[in-house]
Amino acid sequence: MVHEWALAEAIAEYVEQQAKGRPVKKLVISLGVLQSIDREILDFALKNILEDRNLRIGSIEYVDEEVVLRCKRCGYEWKPSMDEVDESVREAIHFVPEAVYSYFKCPRCGSRDFEIVSGRGISIKEMIFDESGK
Amino acid sequence: MVHEWALAEAIAEYVEQQAKGRPVKKLVISLGVLQSIDREILDFALKNILEDRNLRIGSIEYVDEEVVLRCKRCGYEWKPSMDEVDESVREAIHFVPEAVYSYFKCPRCGSRDFEIVSGRGISIKEMIFDESGK
Amino acid sequence: MNPGSDPRLLVIPQRLSGVKHIIPVMSSKGGVGKTLLSTLLALAGADKKLKVGLLDLDFTNPSTHIVLGIDPSSIQPVEEKGVIPPIIHGIKYMTLAMYTGENPTPLRGNAINDAFLEILAITRWGELDYLFIDTPPGLSDAQLNLLTYLPSRIEPLIVATPSPLAIISVEKLLRVLIEGKYRIIGLVENMSNNRKLLMIAQKYNIRYLGPIPYFKEIDNLIGNLEALRSSQFYGKIIDILEKIIYV
Amino acid sequence: MNPGSDPRLLVIPQRLSGVKHIIPVMSSKGGVGKTLLSTLLALAGADKKLKVGLLDLDFTNPSTHIVLGIDPSSIQPVEEKGVIPPIIHGIKYMTLAMYTGENPTPLRGNAINDAFLEILAITRWGELDYLFIDTPPGLSDAQLNLLTYLPSRIEPLIVATPSPLAIISVEKLLRVLIEGKYRIIGLVENMSNNRKLLMIAQKYNIRYLGPIPYFKEIDNLIGNLEALRSSQFYGKIIDILEKIIYV
Numbered sequence: 001m002v003h004e005w006a007l008a009e010a011i012a013e014y015v016e017q018q019a020k021g022r023p024v025k026k027l028v029i030s031l032g033v034l035q036s037i038d039r040e041i042l043d044f045a046l047k048n049i050l051e052d053r054n055l056r057i058g059s060i061e062y063v064d065e066e067v068v069l070r071c072k073r074c075g076y077e078w079k080p081s082m083d084e085v086d087e088s089v090r091e092a093i094h095f096v097p098e099a100v101y102s103y104f105k106c107p108r109c110g111s112r113d114f115e116i117v118s119g120r121g122i123s124i125k126e127m128i129f130d131e132s133g134k
Numbered sequence: 135m136v137h138e139w140a141l142a143e144a145i146a147e148y149v150e151q152q153a154k155g156r157p158v159k160k161l162v163i164s165l166g167v168l169q170s171i172d173r174e175i176l177d178f179a180l181k182n183i184l185e186d187r188n189l190r191i192g193s194i195e196y197v198d199e200e201v202v203l204r205c206k207r208c209g210y211e212w213k214p215s216m217d218e219v220d221e222s223v224r225e226a227i228h229f230v231p232e233a234v235y236s237y238f239k240c241p242r243c244g245s246r247d248f249e250i251v252s253g254r255g256i257s258i259k260e261m262i263f264d265e266s267g268k
Numbered sequence: 269m270n271p272g273s274d275p276r277l278l279v280i281p282q283r284l285s286g287v288k289h290i291i292p293v294m295s296s297k298g299g300v301g302k303t304l305l306s307t308l309l310a311l312a313g314a315d316k317k318l319k320v321g322l323l324d325l326d327f328t329n330p331s332t333h334i335v336l337g338i339d340p341s342s343i344q345p346v347e348e349k350g351v352i353p354p355i356i357h358g359i360k361y362m363t364l365a366m367y368t369g370e371n372p373t374p375l376r377g378n379a380i381n382d383a384f385l386e387i388l389a390i391t392r393w394g395e396l397d398y399l400f401i402d403t404p405p406g407l408s409d410a411q412l413n414l415l416t417y418l419p420s421r422i423e424p425l426i427v428a429t430p431s432p433l434a435i436i437s438v439e440k441l442l443r444v445l446i447e448g449k450y451r452i453i454g455l456v457e458n459m460s461n462n463r464k465l466l467m468i469a470q471k472y473n474i475r476y477l478g479p480i481p482y483f484k485e486i487d488n489l490i491g492n493l494e495a496l497r498s499s500q501f502y503g504k505i506i507d508i509l510e511k512i513i514y515v
Numbered sequence: 516m517n518p519g520s521d522p523r524l525l526v527i528p529q530r531l532s533g534v535k536h537i538i539p540v541m542s543s544k545g546g547v548g549k550t551l552l553s554t555l556l557a558l559a560g561a562d563k564k565l566k567v568g569l570l571d572l573d574f575t576n577p578s579t580h581i582v583l584g585i586d587p588s589s590i591q592p593v594e595e596k597g598v599i600p601p602i603i604h605g606i607k608y609m610t611l612a613m614y615t616g617e618n619p620t621p622l623r624g625n626a627i628n629d630a631f632l633e634i635l636a637i638t639r640w641g642e643l644d645y646l647f648i649d650t651p652p653g654l655s656d657a658q659l660n661l662l663t664y665l666p667s668r669i670e671p672l673i674v675a676t677p678s679p680l681a682i683i684s685v686e687k688l689l690r691v692l693i694e695g696k697y698r699i700i701g702l703v704e705n706m707s708n709n710r711k712l713l714m715i716a717q718k719y720n721i722r723y724l725g726p727i728p729y730f731k732e733i734d735n736l737i738g739n740l741e742a743l744r745s746s747q748f749y750g751k752i753i754d755i756l757e758k759i760i761y762v
């Protein structure tokens with residue numbers, strides 16, 4: 001599961017564009033549990049890429065975002081446990097989280113028309129710049 | 135343009151379900167300017183329907199919501215003036231606001247892939263119940 | 269969206285309360301005959317003096333008006349505490365094209381959802397025996413709106429051709445419909461001389477409504493009601509309608 | 516979404532930087548031959564020793580793998596700082612079906628958008644002469660993603676049939692492409708013996724890439740590469756590919 005590198009590049013690019021030369025004090029990255037991102041690999045990749053680009057970041061913090069799904073047909077809300085999901089299904093969802101619609105159904109009514117309320121994938125939760133100087 | 139009645143029924147139904155028997159002190163309805171809703175007609179219809187259903191509402195307030203569109207292709211944001219729009223186009227959008235995608239284009243890049251940031255149609259902005267008694 | 273969170277959703281059941289049967293003509297594969305079938309089933313129903321409606325839900329590519337041979341911008345619903353569909357050849361007819369004419373209608377999913385709720389909330393169908401619904405290909409907002417907002421009302425009619433591309437696609441749709449416990453009215457095999465899809469109907473335990481052969485000339489008749497009515501294709505449509513009516 | 520607001524959008528240009536031509540095969544009408552055309556153009560390109568890729572963007576009804584005759588769940592991309600598409604019959608190939616197999620994939624517009632950004636952000640195509648893209652019918656998220664996120668990269672190839680239903684639909688798409696100043700590679704008229712769409716090509720000042728006749732037997736060849744390669748249909752595909760290559 002080493003495709004995390006590609007996503008780390010996206011984050012680095014984003015941070016660079018947003019920072020516009022300012023040092024970044026702190027970066028908080030939210031990891032949606034649905035995508036089963038490997039935190040160590042992502043962190044390793046991100047630090048490598050940032051170094052290559054000469055981008056200094058004070059600290060990087062990762063927080064897990066719980067998976068909450070809500071059925072649009074019956075309103076039922078549930079929190080699937082990704083640990084109990086078949087390995088091959090987990091891997092499919094790891095690459096493209098929307099594969100979830102092929103494998104999950106509402107436990108109450110059987111509908112596949114549900115919303116990912118939270119916990120889909122990687123997102124940047126917070127980025128604090130050091131405005132004092134370069 | 136008297137199809138407002140149908141939308142007033144939807145609002146009345148919503149208020150009734152939410153109120154669950156409690157008196158409603160105040161209702162604030164937002165009118166997206168894109169849809170050119172006739173405020174007097176809507177108000178007349180809504181009051182009639184509420185009366186028929188024996189629903190008392192302290193006061194109903196209407197606020198206009200400005201139209202803001204944002205191009206997804208080039209990021210340009212603009213505020214079309216509905217007064218300058220052709221009458222037949224205005225009427226089409228009045229019935230189904232999504233008709234806007236047939237008639238409007240990004241003034242900068244010509245794209246029809248824009249977002250209605252605000253001002254689409256009718257929505258309930260606030261509903262204050264009188265919790266003290268029935 | 270939570271059921272109940274959008275006021276428009278709350279009046280839709282009322283708007284459809286006078287409609288006895290709601291029949292969306294569905295198939296995830298494009299070009300299998302959904303539009304021709306839904307429109308001509310409505311026409312055949314009207315010819316039989318049934319009370320029928322036709323709703324075009326293929327918002328980004330509406331085409332029922334082309335089959336009916338009308339200029340969509342020339343027709344207008346009557347406004348009366350909502351919108352009363354204009355009657356075209358005996359059919360109560362609603363299409364977004366009445367408002368958009370022949371302009372492009374590029375709509376993302378959210379807009380498809382909003383337009384769906386708006387149209388269903390304002391349209392007063394009155395009493396109808398059958399409301400036929402033309403649906404777009406794919407399995408996205410247009411189809412999910414029907415499955416999600418009208419689960420106990422719809423009775424989907426499935427169309428497919430014997431092409432391997434259409435068969436695989438229709439099987440996926442059938443799985444979704446069956447696991448969601450929808451009432452499927454039956455399967456029509458279009459542009460086919462054999463009964464290749466009978467097997468599929470049996471596999472999923474749904475009614476096989478027979479093959480419609482490939483009629484080379486049909487594209488030349490589109491928009492010409494008299495020619496359509498006297499075509500062999502129309503004969504097949506009447507057969508299917510009768511199977512639907514007399515269950 | 517504001518350009519720049521989603522990190523994934525920022526790496527997509529890089530991921531496609533080694534691709535010389537990105538050719539989405541488009542048509543708002545379903546069943547006109549987009550899938551057959553895009554897949555066989557890619558195959559013909561590979562046969563000619565060009566570096567080609569094929570991306571299936573018909574997420575809710577993927578079918579390029581059926582034309583290629585492969586079980587999508589049996590193939591796997593290689594992971595290397597992203598995802599390197601598996602090579603199928605000489606084609607670098609990406610499809611959501613690699614992950615979803617033959618399960619249904621009902622996706623609303625937002626999910627189509629997310630899956631698009633995810634796949635384009637992680638896929639490393641490397642050097643390609645041509646990336647052919649199969650697109651779904653309609654004019655919604657799948658098509659708008661291409662027009663909005665890759666406006667200066669795509670060179671759409673349009674397909675239609677001479678049916679009035681397809682013509683009206685293709686004209687709307689052409690209007691959108693022309694007003695947005697996209698480079699259109701040309702128009703293919705499929706399942707036709709006449710040159711009825713030549714008029715449309717002239718009207719919109721785009722290149723007419725010729726008619727492909729209706730070949731009755733083609734559905735029986737789907738999935739059988741050798742049979743497809745020796746078909747008359749394939750001969751027509753090679754003609755079109757050569758017109759695209761030698762501009």
Ligand SMILES: Nc1ncnc2c1ncn2[C@@H]1O[C@H](COP(=O)(O)OP(=O)(O)O)[C@@H](O)[C@H]1O
Pocket residue numbers: 295297298299300301302303304305458459460480481482483484486487490501545546678679680681
């Ligand atoms: N039985 C048939 N014989 C010949 N042509 C047909 C038949 N059914 C449909 N067609 C043609 O196939 C094309 C697609 O039909 P259409 O109803 O638009 O399909 P869909 O709505 O599923 O995309 C049209 O050109 C139509 O005239």
Ligand SMILES: Nc1ncnc2c1ncn2[C@@H]1O[C@H](COP(=O)(O)OP(=O)(O)O)[C@@H](O)[C@H]1O
Pocket residue numbers: 298299431432433434542544545546547548549550551552652705706707727728729730731733734737748
């Ligand atoms: N030139 C042709 N002659 C005969 N059948 C064709 C031809 N082109 C396409 N078809 C058939 O038409 C159907 C639709 O083709 P497809 O490529 O799936 O269209 P789309 O992707 O536009 O929906 C398929 O069954 C295909 O085999």
Ligand SMILES: [Mg+2]
Pocket residue numbers: 302303304326331402403404
């Ligand atoms: Mg159709």
Ligand SMILES: [Mg+2]
Pocket residue numbers: 340341342343344366367
């Ligand atoms: Mg009109």
Ligand SMILES: [Mg+2]
Pocket residue numbers: 549550551573578649650651
């Ligand atoms: Mg296709």
Ligand SMILES: [Mg+2]
Pocket residue numbers: 587588589590591613614
């Ligand atoms: Mg696999």
Ligand code: NI
Pocket residue numbers: 001002003004094
């Ligand atoms: Ni990985």
Ligand code: NI
Pocket residue numbers: 135136137138228
């Ligand atoms: Ni009105």
Ligand SMILES: [Zn+2]
Pocket residue numbers: 071072073074075076106107108109110111
């Ligand atoms: Zn449910």
Ligand SMILES: [Zn+2]
Pocket residue numbers: 205206207208209210240241242243244245
């Ligand atoms: Zn723009």
